[in-house]
Amino acid sequence: MDPELGELPVGDVLIEDGRIARVAPTLGDVDAEVIDATGHIVAPGLIDTHRHTWQTQMRAICADWSLADYVWGIRYSISPAYRADDVYLGNRLGALEALNSGVTTILDFSHCNNTPEHTDAAIAGLRDAGIRAVFGYGFFDSSPAAPAHFTEHGQRIADFHRVADTHFPASATRSGSSSQADELLTLGVALTELGRVPFEATAAEVGAARERSALVVAHTGCVWSMPSGVAELDAAGLLGPDQVHVHCNTLTDPEWAMLARAGAKVSISVETELNMGMGRPVFAACRRHGVKPTLSCDVISLNSGDLLTQLRMGLGFSRWADTEHLNLAGTDPEKVTTTALEALEWSTVNAAGAVGLGEEIGSLRPGKRADLMLVGGPSIAQHPHLDAAGTLLFQTTPHDVRTVLVGGRVVKRDGELVGVDLPGLLARTDRSAEQVLDRVRAAVPRLPPTPPGGLNSVADHRRATPPGRPGDRPPGSHPRSPAGPGRCPG
Secondary structure, three states: OOOOOOOOOOOEEEEEOOEEEEEEOOOOOOOOOOOOOOOOEEEEOEEEEEEEHHHHHHOOOOOOOOHHHHHHHHHHHHHHHOOHHHHHHHHHHHHHHHHHOOEEEEEEEEOOOOOHHHHHHHHHHHHHHOOEEEEEEEOOOOOOOOOOOOOOHHHHHHHHHHHHHHHOOOOOOOOOOOOOOOOOEEEEEEOOOOOOOOHHHHHHHHHHHHHOOOEEEEEEOOOOOOOOOHHHHHHOOOOOOOEEEEEOOOOOHHHHHHHHHHOOEEEEOHHHHHHOOOOOOOHHHHHHHOOOEEEOOEEOOOOOOOHHHHHHHHHHHHHHHHHHHHHHOOOOOOOOOOOHHHHHHHOOHHHHHHOOOOOOOOOOOOOOEOOEEEEOOOOHHHOOOOOHHHHHHHOOOHHHEEEEEEOOEEEEEOOEEOOOOHHHHHHHHHHHHHHHHHHHHHHOOOOOOOOHHHOOOHHHHHHHOOOOOOOOOOOOOOOOOOOOOOOOOO
């Protein structure tokens, strides 16, 4: 994935002190441990730019749920029933699932931070898995009806700074500069969906992130009946290249122009967006405005944690959308519009830049971190290797990802995760899922729950929110207008 090195039919990669030292057709005899990659594809580890990792033990519960079902079922019913250890298990197993499939970096959008203990457990789960991750601290409560640990927005901001001081001592203030690139975990912020708190609270969240040089990730433009808030962020000078905007299905061309002008990044969650009816994944809009797309697994409560699945679905959708007009006119396309190699950029070099690590990961360039995967092995689908990018995109499953390294450390070898009691962890996670759902059923008669008053629209959930919670608007006071702030509950 490095344009200067190109693609080597046969090659050696030398790793020293966690970094790629040399890449060449042959390095000859080297005094080093040798990993025999004969018959394998050696490629950069994949990078997921938006994953709610804590939901791992709720796997596939949302298989037949709409976006409204997800909001009321996961965010407002299941999330409040999670305890700190449940978050730990979800993050640890979810991160291991990512590593197992060749995903070496995730942007963890952590929005089950019900208490400080939940947040600490989420970070511990990522650390114990050994993955590279941006931990996106979520500022918002999981449910408007559940008792809140944080009763004022300022308490959330203060807890974010506690997390930065405790877990990310390398986080920098604007008055100084300190790189976090040497750490596996770096600090991020997951913004409260715009409109759920007063705009000054949103500004405070962005300000706190920038005080700590933290990446900002936000659900943007994914509910059709609500405005996106992009214009408000732009007018306030709060858009910037340190942001990843997720989904963006409902954005207008003027809003896209604002994101592009600010250098903001975009994450597309193909599997979620298609299955929950959120609109067309925005590959065409990205191309039109010069924004480099990236991909994400999003909600593991619906989707696979395998980013290769997202790549296949994304490339298939993008090619179909680009040629649909020809089919409707009764003609055939002469060639595909996006190649497999170009699609791989979405989850390697593009994604590395989006999470602020473009100089560190994303390609096999000497000097970068040694985050890579070896794909091949005995699978029928891996023989023969005629086209490396095509094999990765269309023929590879997590089983075919045989060896994975993060920072030069082997985390998966010959098809097995290293140093992990997987049966024990799976048993703990199964028990966690049962206990969480037992607590949910004690409070909710069915999943997904019927919204209060028979509400069936994501946009209507504001009117069901109990009055008096910090930042809430009065019922019915959130009109759908281009000037109003928007929010997305993904």
